[in-house]
Amino acid sequence: xxxxxxxxxxxxNKSFGGVKAVDNVSFNVFKGDILGIxxxxxxxxxxxxxxxxxxxxxxxxxxxxxxxxxTGLAPDKIAGLGIVRTFQIPRPYHSLSAxxxxxxxxxxxxxxxxxxxxxxxxxxxxLDILEEIGFERDAHVPYKLASAFSEGYLKRLELARCLAxxxxxxxxxxxFSGLSVSEIAAMIPMVERLQMNGITIMMVEHRVRExxxxxxRVMVMNFGEKIAEDVPDNIMKSDIVKQAYLGVT
Amino acid sequence: xxxxxxxxxxxxxxRTEGIYAIxxxxxxxxxxxxxxxxxLVMLTLPLIVPSTTWQRIMTIACxxxxxxxxxxxxxxxxxxxxxxxxxxxxxxxxxxxxxxxAFGLPMAITIPIATIAGGAICTLFLIPCLxxxxxxxAIVSLMYPILFHRVIQALNIFGGTDGLPGxxxxxxxxxxxxxxxxxxxxxxxxxxxxxxxxxGIVLRAIKDNDQAVRASNINIAWYKTKAVYxxxxxxxxxxxxxxxxxxxxxxxxxxxxxxIFPIAATVVGGGGTxxxxxxxxxxxxxxxEMLRAFGPLRxxxxxxxxxxxxxxxxxxxxxxxxxxxxxxxxxTEV
Numbered sequence: 001x002x003x004x005x006x007x008x009x010x011x012x013n014k015s016f017g018g019v020k021a022v023d024n025v026s027f028n029v030f031k032g033d034i035l036g037i038x039x040x041x042x043x044x045x046x047x048x049x050x051x052x053x054x055x056x057x058x059x060x061x062x063x064x065x066x067x068x069x070x071t072g073l074a075p076d077k078i079a080g081l082g083i084v085r086t087f088q089i090p091r092p093y094h095s096l097s098a099x100x101x102x103x104x105x106x107x108x109x110x111x112x113x114x115x116x117x118x119x120x121x122x123x124x125x126x127l128d129i130l131e132e133i134g135f136e137r138d139a140h141v142p143y144k145l146a147s148a149f150s151e152g153y154l155k156r157l158e159l160a161r162c163l164a165x166x167x168x169x170x171x172x173x174x175x176f177s178g179l180s181v182s183e184i185a186a187m188i189p190m191v192e193r194l195q196m197n198g199i200t201i202m203m204v205e206h207r208v209r210e211x212x213x214x215x216x217r218v219m220v221m222n223f224g225e226k227i228a229e230d231v232p233d234n235i236m237k238s239d240i241v242k243q244a245y246l247g248v249t
Numbered sequence: 250x251x252x253x254x255x256x257x258x259x260x261x262x263x264r265t266e267g268i269y270a271i272x273x274x275x276x277x278x279x280x281x282x283x284x285x286x287x288x289l290v291m292l293t294l295p296l297i298v299p300s301t302t303w304q305r306i307m308t309i310a311c312x313x314x315x316x317x318x319x320x321x322x323x324x325x326x327x328x329x330x331x332x333x334x335x336x337x338x339x340x341x342x343x344x345x346x347x348x349x350x351a352f353g354l355p356m357a358i359t360i361p362i363a364t365i366a367g368g369a370i371c372t373l374f375l376i377p378c379l380x381x382x383x384x385x386x387a388i389v390s391l392m393y394p395i396l397f398h399r400v401i402q403a404l405n406i407f408g409g410t411d412g413l414p415g416x417x418x419x420x421x422x423x424x425x426x427x428x429x430x431x432x433x434x435x436x437x438x439x440x441x442x443x444x445x446x447x448x449g450i451v452l453r454a455i456k457d458n459d460q461a462v463r464a465s466n467i468n469i470a471w472y473k474t475k476a477v478y479x480x481x482x483x484x485x486x487x488x489x490x491x492x493x494x495x496x497x498x499x500x501x502x503x504x505x506x507x508x509i510f511p512i513a514a515t516v517v518g519g520g521g522t523x524x525x526x527x528x529x530x531x532x533x534x535x536x537x538e539m540l541r542a543f544g545p546l547r548x549x550x551x552x553x554x555x556x557x558x559x560x561x562x563x564x565x566x567x568x569x570x571x572x573x574x575x576x577x578x579x580x581t582e583v
Contacts, residue, residue, distance in 0.1 A: 091460060091461035
C-alpha cells in the first residue's frame with residue numbers, strides 16, 4: 001500500500017494517576033480512510049482522541065500528521081492544520097443561535113487564511129453548512145438558540161462546526177451515541193458523503209453495527225491497549241475481540 | 250363592534266427571539282422607542298436635576314456606570330469575573346494625574362493616553378491570570394489595587410499618601426456632563442454592537458464553551474486578552490476622568506468601592522444587557538446620596554434596598570422592563 005498517512009500515531013502513553021489510560025498505542029490513518037475505533041467503556045478511546053487533538057498531553061510517544069509533529073501543539077493549532085474533532089458530549093454555545101455557533105469556526109485563522117479574509121457574510125456561509133448537515137434552511141431552526149436543540153441536532157451542530165473549518169481529517173468521538181435509530185440512519189449518508197469529498201475520518205463508536213457498515217478498518221482497544229486492527233469482517237470473527245467485550249474465552 | 254386585545258409587536262415579531270420584520274414607521278418606532286427614550290433621558294437628565302450638587306452626582310454616576318459596563322462586558326460576554334474596577338480607576342487616574350502634574354499636559358491629551366496606556370498596563374498585569382477562571386481570576390484582580398496602593402504608600406512615589414493635587418479640571422459642570430454622558434452612551438451602544446459582531450460572537454462562545462472554541466482553531470488566550478484590554482481601557486478612562494473631576498489623584502482611587510459598586514449596579518440593572526448596568530449605576534449612585542440624611546444608618550438602608558431589589562427583581566430592572574414592554578397590548582377591531 002502506498003504510504004500516504006494523514007495521521008501516524010507512534011507508541012503514545014498516558015496515565016492518569018495509577019491508571020494507564022492509553023498504553024503504547026500505535027497506528028496509522030491513511031488518506032480516505034474511515035477508521036473505526038471500538039472498545040469497552042474506559043478502554044481509552046476518548047483519551048486517545050484527546051491525545052491526538054492536543055487536549056491532553058501525552059506522557060510519551062508522538063503523533064505525526066504527514067511530516068508535521070502534532071505532539072506538543074496546542075489544540076487550536078492542531079485544528080488549524082485541518083485535524084478537527086467532535087466532542088462526545090456536544091459542546092454548543094448555548095446562548096448563541098445555530099448560525100452564530102458556526103460563525104465561530106468561520107472566524108478562525110484557518111478559514112481567514114484559506115479564504116483570504118474575503119468570506120463575505122459569515123451568516124450566509126453558516127446557513128449553507130447547516131443546510132448541508134440537515135438543518136432546514138427555510139424554517140426558523142437555524143436561528144434558534146443552541147440551548148433549544150435536541151441531542152440529534154446538537155450532534156449535527158458538532159459536525160457542522162468541524163465542517164466549517166474545512167478539515168481534511170475529522171475525528172468523531174461517539175457521534176452516534178445518544179441518537180435514535182432514525183437519527184443515525186439520517187447521519188450515515190452524511191458521513192459517507194464526507195468520505196467521498198476526500199475527508200479522512202476516524203470514528204470512535206459504540207454503535208458497532210453502524211460503524212462496521214461505514215468503516216474500512218477497525219481498531220479495538222481494551223484497558224488502554226490496542227488489541228486488534230483489521231477489516232471489519234475479520235474483527236467480527238476475532239476471538240480476542242469477543243473476549244474483550246463478552247468475557248468469553 | 251367587537252374588539253380584542255393584541256400585542257403591539259404582533260405583525261413585526263418573527264418567531265425567533267430578537268428578530269423583527271419591519272415594514273412601517275410604526276414598526277421602526279416600536280423597536281427604537283426604548284433605545285431612543287433611554288438616550289433622551291440620559292441627555293436631558295442634567296437639565297432636569299435641581300442643583301449643581303446633583304449634576305455632580307450625575308457625573309459620578311457616569312463614572313460608576315462605565316465601570317459597571319466594563320464589568321458586565323467581561324462577566325456576561327467573555328465569562329471573566331473581574332473585580333478590577335479599582336485597579337483600572339487607579340491606574341487610569343494616576344497616569345492621567347502624573348502626565349498632567351509632571352509634564353503639564355492638558356486634559357484632552359492625558360485622558361486618551363491614560364485610556365490607551367492604562368488599558369495596556371492593566372492587561373499586561375492580568376494576562377498571567379487569564380488561564381484561570383471564575384472566582385480565582387476575581388481574587389487576583391481584586392489583589393492588584395491593594396498591591397499598587399501599598400507600593401505607592403511604602404515607596405512614597407507619585408505623591409505618596411498625599412497624592413497629586415492641583416490637576417487640571419473641567420472648565421465647568423456643563424462641559425463635564427456633556428463630554429462624559431455622550432461618551433458613556435457611545436461606549437455602551439458601541440459595546441452592544443461589538444458583542445453582536447463576529448468578534449463579539451467569538452467572545453460569547455468562549456464564555457459558553459472555551460474548549461469547543463479551542464477545537465475551532467481559535468486562540469482563546471488572545472481573544473480574552475483583547476476583551477480584557479477593552480474592559481480595562483474603559484475602566485482607565487473612567488479613572489482618568491475621575492482624576493480630572495476631583496483635580497486630584499490619591500490612594501483612594503484604588504478603593505474597594507470601584508470594584509464592588511459595579512457589581513451591585515450590574516445586578517440591579519440586569520446583567521448581560523450592557524444598558525442595564527448604566528441604569529443600575531444611575532439608580533444606586535443617587536440613592537446613596539439621598540440616604541446621606543440618615544447619617545450613620547445610610548449603609549443600613551442602602552444595603553436593605555439593594556437586598557430587596559436583588560430578592561424581588563433577581564433578573565434585574567432592564568430585563569423586567571423589556572419583558573413588560575414586549576407585553577404591551579392594544580385594542581383592535583375584530
